[in-house]
């Protein structure tokens with residue numbers, strides 16, 4: 001059974017002119033988020049703009065979060081990614097769900113009303129407490145990192 005998440009429709013065009021986010025296929029991991037805007041927005045190369053989705057979600061469960069990720073086609077072909085690279089939606093956030101859209105490409109990009117700009121993925125979260133220690137118990141890696149094992 002699918003987990004139920006409370007969702008508020010903040011813009012009356014959602015569910016009418018702009019569909020609610022849905023899984024496009026039975027195996028989709030992400031729900032596409034649409035630009036809930038009145039008119040097309042022209043984004044010059046290098047520009048970032050905050051786009052409302054017209055929705056709010058309250059995840060409520062501390063064992064879950066949502067991540068906002070770029071769509072691969074927009075990112076690869078048009079250089080349209082996210083100003084925050086990845087968005088993280090906290091389980092206690094109740095405000096408007098926004099998408100920071102960054103044109104990292106070389107060409108002007110026009111965001112059309114209703115356009116699917118990004119995708120939202122719900123992910124499990126483990127909240128931790130820190131146990132402050134002087135020494136860690138030994139591990140096979142130890143302090144090696146940042147490529148210490150070479151490239152091949």
Ligand SMILES: O=c1ccn([C@H]2C[C@H](O)[C@@H](COP(=O)(O)OP(=O)(O)OP(=O)(O)O)O2)c(=O)[nH]1
Pocket residue numbers: 068084086087088089090091093096097098099100
């Ligand atoms: O792409 C995003 C990223 C975040 N948010 C909302 C939900 C999230 O729970 C809240 C705060 O995000 P974050 O903690 O990443 O931002 P911050 O800069 O640390 O703001 P705050 O001080 O409000 O935590 O903003 C969005 O709507 N879209």
Ligand SMILES: [Mg+2]
Pocket residue numbers: none
């Ligand atoms: Mg924060």
